[in-house]
Structure formats: structure tokens, C-alpha cells
Amino acid sequence: MNKMYRRDKKEDEDPGSYLQNLDKTVLQQEARYFSSTPVNPRKCVLILTKIIYLINQGEKLTTQEATNIFFATTKLFQCNNIELRRLVYLCIKELSSMAQDVIIVTSSLTKDMTGKEDMFRAAAIRALCTITDSTMLQAIDRYMKQAIVDKNPAVSSAALVSALHLSSTVPDLVRRWVNEAQEAIMSDNAMVSYHALAVVACARQNDRLSTVKLVTKLSRVPLRSPYALCLLVRYAAKLADEDSSEASEVYIDFIESCLRLKSEIVVYEAAYALVNMRKSTKGLTQAVSVLQIFCGSSKATLRLAGVRTLAKLTTKQPNLVSNCATDLENLISDPNRSVATLAVTTLLATGAENSVDRLMKQISGFMSEISDEFKIVVVNAIRRLCSKYPRKHQSLASFLAGMLREEGGLEYKSAIADVLIALVEDNPEAKETSLAHLCEFIEDCEHTSLAVRILHVLGCQGPKTSQPSRYIRYIYNRVILESSPVRAAAVTAVARFGAMCEELLPNIRVLLSRCHLDDDDEVRDRAIYYSTILDSEDRSLINDYIINISIPNPVLLEQALRDYLLTADENTEPFNIAVVPVTQHVQEIQDSPIETETHNAVIISLEEQYAEQLKAVPGIEKIGPIFKTCEAVDLTEPETEYRIRCVKHIFARHLILQFECLNTLNDQLLEKVRVCLTSIPGYKILGEVPCEQLMYDKQGNVFCLLEFPESPIDTLGTFGAVLEFTVRDCDPTTGLPDTGEGYADTYPLEDIEISCAEQLRTTATTDDWEALWDKASTAAEASDTFGLAHTDVGKAAIAVCEYLGLPKSAIGGDTVKDIRGAGIWRDGNPVLIKARLVAAQGTVTMQLVSRSAREDVATLLLTAIG
CATH class of the missing domain: 3.30.310.10 (TATA-Binding Protein)
Structure with a gap:
């Protein structure tokens, strides 16, 4: 007994020790214990916990391994232990996507689902809806309807959540349960009402009129669930944003009425909806007043919600936010540093120039106490200040330099470097100060990608300063001390100084010659390449291959080269790299609201976005690399039944017109959709790719391939366009077309202009x-x-x-x-x-x-x- 006691005590001291170093082979052996008689529930619970933990840690089970464990688990249905049975349901759900013949437990789950033990019923419903397919679900249709209106909230909520998941795979079946779900919306239980509203709204999401009726009806009924009210506010806000007419005032009035409710979560949801609407509303002032009250709340969550939402409002209505300055200043000393950070950055965005230094001083007091996520928020606020108050560049750059010297991750340091680089490029007075700070940073920079980027900036901007020689030492130190990617970037930067500064050229030649014997072939090749160009003293070569280099988009360049090689036998001209789109396009800088969340957005060019869709055009690989993809242009009004947009894809000698088509009528199916063009003289229409079926609310594409005229002047003009298609009536609920061939119809489109800019x-x-x-x-x-x-x-x-x-x-x-x-x-x-x-x-x-x-x-x- 003593030994047993000591073992139990040790397990209590380290409860997670049995989950360490798990092996799926050993677990398969342990799962055989499930066939024992009698079953020890405690031991089975331990084994099931290990299995579920292993799967959620990302361990991949083969189909046979998952099937063996699954069938071993089904033996445990003979045990009525509640804790064990619920783990069995969970394990079945986890294994259902990997194992074979999981449908065998349907009868056991159906029995538990309709049984008297409420603790079994909810979990059994969730497991059953996970493993059964659309054909088997027909058999439990009646049971699901009963479960949705069950008096037990856990059972009802489980059925509704399962219906919500099934709506993406079998929407037609879920629509049969809408009447029961509507009844459940009025439930006294908050979660049941919330889930029921989600099910009903999801079933009607493709029918705007039904959604309008639902929101209008429920906005007049006092819902007891704050969660359901929050969801209703979101639906109302979406309808108000989509409708620019006076009819949207009904939704806005409902949202404003929610500002006066007792539930804090509903009040905040209403305020958030009003703040984020595209159009300004009269209720915006009330929303700001609510958020101002939240800023003074004793609850940290409400303070954070209030100041975070006010921060988003700064670019839309800065005057309204500036009225909250007193409340925001009180939050600067808030013990929750996330709240304090957002308060300061909001004040920076709305305050006057004379208050910047004071606020920056207050920020520096707690910068070391906040996470990188909120440090980036501060950095983004400082970036806006740099463009708003250019005379403050000295103090702002110094503050950023101090932040660079602190500990932080790559994303945080990159955000600071972005601001300093923006100062270098946009503010001539701040160029040399910011470059000096960047030079100091790369002396100790541990991030290769960031060091390479800064070296590129030094190479581009350093030669344009009053004393370019001062930066050579920092750059050449990288050649001596850093890794090969950084050394290669340093060689390129040094070469730029030699190309742009005649007085430094002799010294640059010496530095490059020292790199000819570098251990890395990339560094060595660059040094020899640049030395040869500089020694030629040919200004055109130096300009084209050192100073002004356009870098083709690597994805599109690879695709263009692959297509060129495939058609090498037919090509009579050499590959022209100049027509491949470059990686960066000149874009206008737009102001953006304060970002309170960091996102790693991947920037993809228009050419890359449409590359896969263009493969539908036969023989596209023979017309050469794409030169340019233009922004989509609407050919119909937004409110019309058919929405058509035209995207122009420009090639060296060809033009592809892509028509993005959307059918907004749920009682019609369009077939053989094509666009008939009235061609400009000189153009040749080489082919078209029609859209065979255009279903309701699903985008389809029509392509027209044309050849440009020989003379560039003849390319300017306007195409007339008409949409031609065959209409078949269909069931709005199921989307299935009626019998019959349908009838032909046309729809006029706006003219398509081909201009010089494209x-x-x-x-x-x-x-x-x-x-x-x-x-x-x-x-x-x-x-x-x-x-x-x-x-x-x-x-x-x-x-x-x-x-x-x-x-x-x-x-x-x-x-x-x-x-x-x-x-x-x-x-x-x-x-x-x-x-x-x-x-x-x-x-x-x-x-x-x-x-x-x-x-x-x-x-x-x-x-x-x-």
C-alpha cells in the first residue's frame, strides 16, 4: 500500500508525465485492453487520453492504424461510465476522418442519441453528425428535429451546432430543420438561442429577401440571449452596409437601440458596428459616447475594447475621437499596458504637434513591459506621425533608434526599419539621420533578411547624401564579419557607391578586388561582375546593370520561361525578359487606420492572382509571357441581376478579355454563357472560352482571345459587348433546374475601352x-x-x-x-x-x-x- 501511495503522489506532482514520449505503436498495443472483460474505466480513460493527445499533437496515423484503434474503441460502448463514454465519443470524432468503415457505430450512436441519459445524448449527436454521410443523415432527420427543440439546453445546442457544421456539406437537409431552429431562437437558454439564430441565418444566406425578413422580424422581438443579439446586430450592420437607400435606416435604428441595453457585450457590439460602417450615421456620436464610458470602466476588458475601437475610428472621424482626449490620457498610466499603448497611439494620431514629445516620453516608460504585438502598434503610429509632422523627424528617429537597440523579434525590428526607410525616402531632411541609425543597427543585426534589406537601402540612398564615404565602412564591415547572403548584399551596395560617386571609384575597385577570393561563389561572382562593369567605364552599362535594375517577378518569370521552352520549336524570336512584369509597381501611398492586430499579409500581383484562371484559355503558352493585368472594370450596375466585370490581360501581341460573371437570381440557371464583341477594326478575334454553367451566386468566367493590330494607333478604341446565354428555370431551394431546354436571352453590357495606359x-x-x-x-x-x-x-x-x-x-x-x-x-x-x-x-x-x-x-x- 505504501508503494501504491508513493506512486499516486508522484503522479499528482507531475500530472502530465504520462503524456510525454508517447509512441503510436505502443498505444496500439494498449488499445487492445479495450476488449478485456471486465473493463477498468480508469485505465481506459488514460489510454483514450493518450490517443487523443497524440492525434492533436499532429501525429499521423495510417489508415490501418486508425482503423485498428477505432474498432478497439467501439468495444467500450459496453461500459456505461459517463467520463469514459464521453471520451469514446471524442475519440470516434478524431478518428473518423482517418479510419475505414466508421459507419458501423451509427446504430450505437443513434441509440445513445435517443436514450434517456442526457450526458450521453449531446456528445452522441456531435459524433454521429461527424461520421455519417448525407445518405445516412436522412435516417436521423426526425431525431435531429426533436433534438433541436429538446428541453435540455445541452442536447438542443449540440444539435444546432452540428446542423451549422452540416450546412456546408448538406445545405438542403439543414433547410428542413429551419422551422425547429426558429422555434429554438426564443429559448430561455442564451447559447441555444444564439446557435439557433446562426443556423437559420446560414440557411438563408443566399436569399437576401429572407434574411431581410428574419432581421426585421427579430429586431422587433426582445431576444433574451445577449449572444443572439450580438449576432443579430452583425446581420443588421451587413444589410445596412449593402443597402445605400433609405430602407437601411431601419437596421441602423435597431443597432442604435441596442446601445441602450443593459448587456455590455451587446452595447459594445452595437458601437463596434456603427464605428465600422462604410457610411457615416447619426448614431456614430452615441457609439463614441459609449466607448468613452467603456474607457473609464473598472473592467480591463471593457477599457481595452473601448480604446481599441476608438483607435480604429481615428482616420474616419478624428474630431470625434479627439473629444475623448481626457479619458484617453487617464489610460496612459493604466496597469494593463496593452490599454495604455492603444491610448497613447490614439492620442498621437489625433493630438497636436506640440503634444508629441510629451506622449513619446510617456511611451518610453513602459515600452519594455509590452509585447511585440503592441510595440508594432506604437511603431505604426509613429510612422503616421512622421508623415503628419515632418519637422519632428529628429526626435522620432531617435526614439525609433532606441527601440532598435532593445530586444525584439524580426517582425518588430522590421516594422521599425520600415519607418526609418520611409523617412530616408520621403523626407530629405531626415535622410542622413535615419541612415546613420540604420548603419548602427546593422552592426549588431542578427536577422539576415533585415540586414540585406538595409544594405540595399544604403546602396540606393547612401551615394545621394552629402558625404557618401561615411557609409562605406559600415557596409564593408559586413563583407568581413557576416554570413554569405549579407556579404553578397554588401558587395552590391558597395558597387552602387562606385557607380554613382566618381570620387570613390578607385577605393571601391580595391574593395571589390578583395572580394574576388571570397569563399562563397555568389559573393565572388558578384564582385567580379561589378568590377568588370565599373572597369569598362561605359555609363550605359553602369546605369542598366548597377544603378537602374528592374527585377522581374520570379513566379511569372519562371512560368514565362517554362512556356517558352515548351514552344521552343515554334519560336522564331529570342525570349524578351523586358515584357515580364517586375516585382514592384509604383503605387500611391494611402493612409490606413491604426492597426491593433498584426497581420503577415502576402502581397500578390494581379498577374499572379489570375495566372491559374488564364490556363483555361487553349494555347495560352504559345502567345508569350503576360505583360500586364489591369484592374477589373464593372460592365453592369451593382444592383442588376447579372454582374459582369472585365479584366484585361495584355500580352506583347495579344489581348485576353476575361469576363467575371455572377448570377444573382436564385431561380435561374444560365448555360452556355458567352460575350459577343463588336470588334474594333484591325483586331482579330482568335477564340473564346464560354462558361458552360453559371449557377446562382457562384462566379464563372468567359474568355475572349484577340490579336492586336499591327499599328499601335489602331489599338485605341471601344468594343461593344452583349452577354448571350440560355436561361433555365430552377428550384430556388435546391438549385436544380427544371426539365426542358430553356430559352435564349441576351443582356447588354457597357462598352469596353482599350486605351494607351493599359x-x-x-x-x-x-x-x-x-x-x-x-x-x-x-x-x-x-x-x-x-x-x-x-x-x-x-x-x-x-x-x-x-x-x-x-x-x-x-x-x-x-x-x-x-x-x-x-x-x-x-x-x-x-x-x-x-x-x-x-x-x-x-x-x-x-x-x-x-x-x-x-x-x-x-x-x-x-x-x-x-
Whole structure:
């Protein structure tokens, strides 16, 4: 007995020890104990716990192993121990996706589901709905309806949650249970009411009219469940956002009424919904008042919710948030540092310039006490301050440099580096200060990817400073001390200094020569490559291969090369890498709300997004790499029954028009959907890919493949378009079409315009614009003077940039506007554009000059404006 007592005591001291070093082979042997008679429930519970733990740790069981354990587990149905039986249900659920013939336990689960033991019934329902297929579910249809309206809340909730999961696989069956679920919405139990509303709304999600009726009806009925009310508020907010008419006022009034309820969770949900609506509402002031009260609550959760939501409101209604400044300042000393962080960052976003230093000082007092997640929130707030108050760059950069020296992960350090890099690129006065901070950071940077990025920035921006030689030491130290990827990046950065600073070139040649014997072949090859180019003293080579390098998108480059090799026998021209889209496009910077959650968003270009869909076009691999994918353009009004959008895919000699089609009528099935084009003279329609079936609320695609005219000027014009299809009536509930062939119908679409901007891809221009312009002096040139239909020279410059596909950053000057842009025509030929706009006597006059290797392309740019 003493020995047994000592063993039990040891197990109590380390309760998780039996879950360490588990082996699935040993567990299979232990599972054989389930066939013993009589069964020891305590021992079986221990074995089942091990099995479930092992599966949830990611251990992969083979089909045979899972099947053996599953059938061994089914032997335990003979034991009525409650704890053991519930673990059996859980184990069955975990093994059902891996084992074979799991359907064999259906009768046992059905018996438990309809039995008298309530502790068994709820778990049996969940297990049964997990393992049975759509055909077997028909047999338990009656039992599920009874379970949904069962007096026991656990049973009713289990049935409703199971129905919610089944709605994605057998929606037609779940729709039969809607009447019982509607009855359960009025249940006194909070969870039952909540789950019932979710089931009913899910069953009606594709029928807007039914959803409107549901929300309207329940908004007039006092629901007892705060969770159900929160869900109802979300549905009402969604309907209000989708409806821009006055009819949406009913939903907004309901949401505003929820602000006056006693339940804090409902009040917050209503305030959150009003704050996040796309359109401003009169209830926004009430929502801010509620959030302001939350900021003064004694509960940390309410304070966090209040300040977090106010932080999101700063870009939409900063004036409303600034009225809460007193309450937010009281939260700076909050013991919950997450609350304090959000309070300070919100004050930074809405406060005046003279309050920045005081707030930054308060932030520094608790930065070491908060997690990286909230540190990134602070960094993002400082980034907005840098653009809002550029004169504060000195103190802000110093504060960020101090944060860089602290402990933190890669994501946190990258966020700080992003701000300093933005200061370097956007604020000339802060360039040298920020570069100095980055140089100090890479001396001790332990993240390879971040060090490589900073070295790239130093190579691009360092030579443009007043004393570029000061950065050479920091960069060359990386060649001596760091890993091979960092050394390779340092070699490239050093070469840039030699290419852009003539006075440093002799020293740079010496440094590069020392890298010729590096242990890593990448570093060695780069050093020799750059040394050879610099020694040639050919400015065109130096500009094209060291200073101004466009990097093709690696995914699209790989695909283009693969297609080229597949059609190598048919190709008469060499592969042109210039037409492959580059990794970065010039984009306008937009202000964004304070991010209170960090997201690792993967940025994918439009060309990559549509690459898989374009494979539906036969022979697409023969027309060469894609040059550019344009943003989708609506060809119908948003409220119409058929929503059609056109995406233009530009190739060197071909054009693919992709029509994204959506059928919003649930009583119609469209077949053989195609788009009939009225072609522009000169274009050749080579083929089309129709959409065989366009079901309700499921997007389908129609493709048209065309060949551009030989002359670029002939490419400008407008296509007429008509949607042609066959209509078959269908059952709105099941989506199954009626018998019969249907009838043909057409639907007119908006015209599709092909302009110059869509055939031109913008490239980043160099700082030495005049040198680039002079370099193209031998190219074909076209020039003309235009009178524009604008009175404001700034608006006229923006309109010209939009028409030519240039970014707004190409505009310079104050009274007289200069436009300087560079791009690539769809066949790979470079294009330079230079324009000067002057306002005089109420009109705007523009002189436009374009240069290109092709005279017809240069002329086209003027024709497009004319």
C-alpha cells in the first residue's frame, strides 16, 4: 500500500508525465485492453487520453492504424461510465476522418442519441453528425428535429451546432430543420438561442429577401440571449452596409437601440458596428459616447475594447475621437499596458504637434513591459506621425533608434526599419539621420533578411547624401564579419557607391578586388561582375546593370520561361525578359487606420492572382509571357441581376478579355454563357472560352482571345459587348433546374475601352532624369502642344497621368507642373514621357514630348491625348 501511495503522489506532482514520449505503436498495443472483460474505466480513460493527445499533437496515423484503434474503441460502448463514454465519443470524432468503415457505430450512436441519459445524448449527436454521410443523415432527420427543440439546453445546442457544421456539406437537409431552429431562437437558454439564430441565418444566406425578413422580424422581438443579439446586430450592420437607400435606416435604428441595453457585450457590439460602417450615421456620436464610458470602466476588458475601437475610428472621424482626449490620457498610466499603448497611439494620431514629445516620453516608460504585438502598434503610429509632422523627424528617429537597440523579434525590428526607410525616402531632411541609425543597427543585426534589406537601402540612398564615404565602412564591415547572403548584399551596395560617386571609384575597385577570393561563389561572382562593369567605364552599362535594375517577378518569370521552352520549336524570336512584369509597381501611398492586430499579409500581383484562371484559355503558352493585368472594370450596375466585370490581360501581341460573371437570381440557371464583341477594326478575334454553367451566386468566367493590330494607333478604341446565354428555370431551394431546354436571352453590357495606359507599364525613374532623357536623344521623338479642358493646372496634371498610366509621383513643380515618366511598351520597348503644363487666362496649356525606340509608339502617346 505504501508503494501504491508513493506512486499516486508522484503522479499528482507531475500530472502530465504520462503524456510525454508517447509512441503510436505502443498505444496500439494498449488499445487492445479495450476488449478485456471486465473493463477498468480508469485505465481506459488514460489510454483514450493518450490517443487523443497524440492525434492533436499532429501525429499521423495510417489508415490501418486508425482503423485498428477505432474498432478497439467501439468495444467500450459496453461500459456505461459517463467520463469514459464521453471520451469514446471524442475519440470516434478524431478518428473518423482517418479510419475505414466508421459507419458501423451509427446504430450505437443513434441509440445513445435517443436514450434517456442526457450526458450521453449531446456528445452522441456531435459524433454521429461527424461520421455519417448525407445518405445516412436522412435516417436521423426526425431525431435531429426533436433534438433541436429538446428541453435540455445541452442536447438542443449540440444539435444546432452540428446542423451549422452540416450546412456546408448538406445545405438542403439543414433547410428542413429551419422551422425547429426558429422555434429554438426564443429559448430561455442564451447559447441555444444564439446557435439557433446562426443556423437559420446560414440557411438563408443566399436569399437576401429572407434574411431581410428574419432581421426585421427579430429586431422587433426582445431576444433574451445577449449572444443572439450580438449576432443579430452583425446581420443588421451587413444589410445596412449593402443597402445605400433609405430602407437601411431601419437596421441602423435597431443597432442604435441596442446601445441602450443593459448587456455590455451587446452595447459594445452595437458601437463596434456603427464605428465600422462604410457610411457615416447619426448614431456614430452615441457609439463614441459609449466607448468613452467603456474607457473609464473598472473592467480591463471593457477599457481595452473601448480604446481599441476608438483607435480604429481615428482616420474616419478624428474630431470625434479627439473629444475623448481626457479619458484617453487617464489610460496612459493604466496597469494593463496593452490599454495604455492603444491610448497613447490614439492620442498621437489625433493630438497636436506640440503634444508629441510629451506622449513619446510617456511611451518610453513602459515600452519594455509590452509585447511585440503592441510595440508594432506604437511603431505604426509613429510612422503616421512622421508623415503628419515632418519637422519632428529628429526626435522620432531617435526614439525609433532606441527601440532598435532593445530586444525584439524580426517582425518588430522590421516594422521599425520600415519607418526609418520611409523617412530616408520621403523626407530629405531626415535622410542622413535615419541612415546613420540604420548603419548602427546593422552592426549588431542578427536577422539576415533585415540586414540585406538595409544594405540595399544604403546602396540606393547612401551615394545621394552629402558625404557618401561615411557609409562605406559600415557596409564593408559586413563583407568581413557576416554570413554569405549579407556579404553578397554588401558587395552590391558597395558597387552602387562606385557607380554613382566618381570620387570613390578607385577605393571601391580595391574593395571589390578583395572580394574576388571570397569563399562563397555568389559573393565572388558578384564582385567580379561589378568590377568588370565599373572597369569598362561605359555609363550605359553602369546605369542598366548597377544603378537602374528592374527585377522581374520570379513566379511569372519562371512560368514565362517554362512556356517558352515548351514552344521552343515554334519560336522564331529570342525570349524578351523586358515584357515580364517586375516585382514592384509604383503605387500611391494611402493612409490606413491604426492597426491593433498584426497581420503577415502576402502581397500578390494581379498577374499572379489570375495566372491559374488564364490556363483555361487553349494555347495560352504559345502567345508569350503576360505583360500586364489591369484592374477589373464593372460592365453592369451593382444592383442588376447579372454582374459582369472585365479584366484585361495584355500580352506583347495579344489581348485576353476575361469576363467575371455572377448570377444573382436564385431561380435561374444560365448555360452556355458567352460575350459577343463588336470588334474594333484591325483586331482579330482568335477564340473564346464560354462558361458552360453559371449557377446562382457562384462566379464563372468567359474568355475572349484577340490579336492586336499591327499599328499601335489602331489599338485605341471601344468594343461593344452583349452577354448571350440560355436561361433555365430552377428550384430556388435546391438549385436544380427544371426539365426542358430553356430559352435564349441576351443582356447588354457597357462598352469596353482599350486605351494607351493599359498597354504601357510604368517603371521607376532615376533621380538623374535629365541624364536618362539625354541618353534617349537618338530615339524617335514626337511632340505637340495641347489645350486641355481644365482650369486648374494641378487637376489637369493628375488627369494626364491617369490617362497615360503614370503615377501621381511623376508630377513636379508648383505653378508650372512638370510630368516626367518612364515606362515599357507591351513589346518591351522603353518609353520616356516629358510634359509641361501652364495655366494662363483660365485654360491649361500642355507641351508633351515622348521618346521611344519605335516612332509609332512615340506618336501614339500624343494621339491618345489628342
